[in-house]
Amino acid sequence: MRPRTLDEVVGQPHLTGPQGLLRRIVEAQFLPSLIFWGPPGTGKTSVAFLLAEACGYRMTSLSAVASGVKEIREAVQEAENVLKFQGKKTVFFIDEVHRFHKGQQSLLLPYVEEGLITFIGSTTENPSFEIIAPLLSRVQVVVFREIPFEDLLHLLQRALEEERGLRGKAPPFEEEALQWIARLADGDARQALNMLETAALLARQEGKKRVDVDFLQGLFQRVSYLYDKSGEEHYNLLSAYHKSLRGSDPDAALYWLARMLEAGEDPHAILRRLIACASEDVGNADPQALLIALAAREAFDFLGEPEGRLALAQATVYVACAPKSNASYRALQEALEDVKKYGSLPVPLHLRNAPTGLLRQMGYAKEYQYVHDFPEGFVLQEYFPTSLGRRVYYRPTQRGYEKVLAERLNLLWGEQK
Known part of the structure; x- marks a missing residue:
């Protein structure tokens, strides 16, 4: 049932349509x-x-697992002879090309550059991560999409009707x-x-x-979900989950959670993303979120599968x-920028510890004001390095509990915060 023409290719209209690249x-x-x-x-x-075949090229297929430098050189030599004596160009097709190591990929460069061969590689992995930059710059990446349900259904119906498929070899299948x-x-x-x-x-x-759903259910147990716990789809689903959490859509977050659990993702990878979101995106707008995320990890480890889900x-x-705020995250980034910019500025003397008489004579801890000696448990004093001066990194939002924090900071520090 391999397609013999572009019109028989299903599920890729962006490539096979009138303006599609393949067309x-x-x-x-x-x-x-x-x-x-x-x-x-x-x-x-x-x-x-x-x-x-449609363009009149000769096809050579190499295995990314079984082919080494020797096989590549031999195939190139054969392609050169065919071009010289028959005037026919050769397509080097390499399935799962991401399994070629850098040396094998580099070996193709001069032949692709000279036009001696036309290189076509197929991969399920992101070429940006798996293909060396010099080779990637000499090819065009063509993105194939997952085949929609309706197109798969059409393909199955066609397979039952055509001679090269199952016509005359199978009992009727119910539509369901x-x-x-x-x-x-x-x-x-x-x-x-x-x-x-x-x-x-x-x-x-x-x-x-006739073939009905009951018969099929006895043969095939479950969906083999598209997933790779160490590849592109792993990060795509985790990203969708995190962004749904950040976007305050619990239903979408539960959907991506279910997708990952059913595909066999390590629950601890999901929990790490959940805890990160509770800290990075919720923050002090609801400090309870981080505690609940951490408690979920403990509960999962205690209960195991499936109750831990x-x-x-x-x-x-x-x-x-939960209400969202990344104020703590932004505050840390600004503080890190100052650290990188100004280096190791000395701690002011009044903030230093003075465990010995010598240090006290040198002025350590001198003029430090102990906040519990004051009625409100607070006193205005400087906590930054002298040469840096006052900085404001943390700017609480007006969302959730951060609104309370903002009011307290304003009450204590006034315009200084």
Whole structure:
């Protein structure tokens, strides 16, 4: 069921439409070096072969796992001979190109630069992180998107109807059964077709007259969610979770939490992001948020799975609903800038500890005013290095508990804060 023309490619209208890059490449009959980046089962390999054939190029496929420098040099030599004696250009297709180490990637540079080969790599990882900059600057990155449910459903129906698919080899599938497979595949066409074929062959072997959802549920247990605990999707989902917390949307935060838990994410990675948000984005607008986030970590470690998930959900909702302030975060950044700018300024004498008589004679702790000696437990005095002068880093908002803090600071320090 690999697409033979661009019209058969599903789920990538931004590439195959009238103004899409792939459509324009086929029309121009010129194939530049490309990197296809996208989720598994979205057609990257199929499109690479399709383009090479449509543009009249010879295709050589190399394995990023099995191919070394020797294999690359031999393939380049063969491409040079084919170009010299047959006048035909060669496409080097490397699947999962991010598995090539830097030396292997660098070896391709001069041949791509000279135009001796056209390089097409496919990867599920972000090329910005996995591909060396010199090679990345010589190719164009083409982004493949996860295939929508409707397009997967159309592909499954086509596979049942076409001769090169399962026509005459499978009992009829109920519409609900095809929809169930399309949802279970989670945007992966390869997985959808594999499940369709497995279900069709087993149903025929067992003499089924029709394939329904009950039959499929006995074969396939759950969705294999797109996720990589150390790759791009790991950080994408954590980022979506944190931004939902920051944006005070508990429902969206719970959705991303559920996505990560179902995909098998380490709950402690989620808890770290939750605690960071409670401190960075809620801060003193609701100091209780940090305590609840920390308590959720303790509760999860104590209860384990699955009960510990409830503590994670409770803390997620609380942090999302809490008033937000990054005043503490901004205050720290401003203080760090002054530290970098002015270096190790001396501590004023009146703030220094004076455990010995000699230090007291030198003026250590002299003129320090002990706040508990004053009626309000406060007295105006200088706490900054003398040469730095007074600074204001912390500017509390008027949200949540920070409004109380702002009023107290104003009462104590007046215009100095």
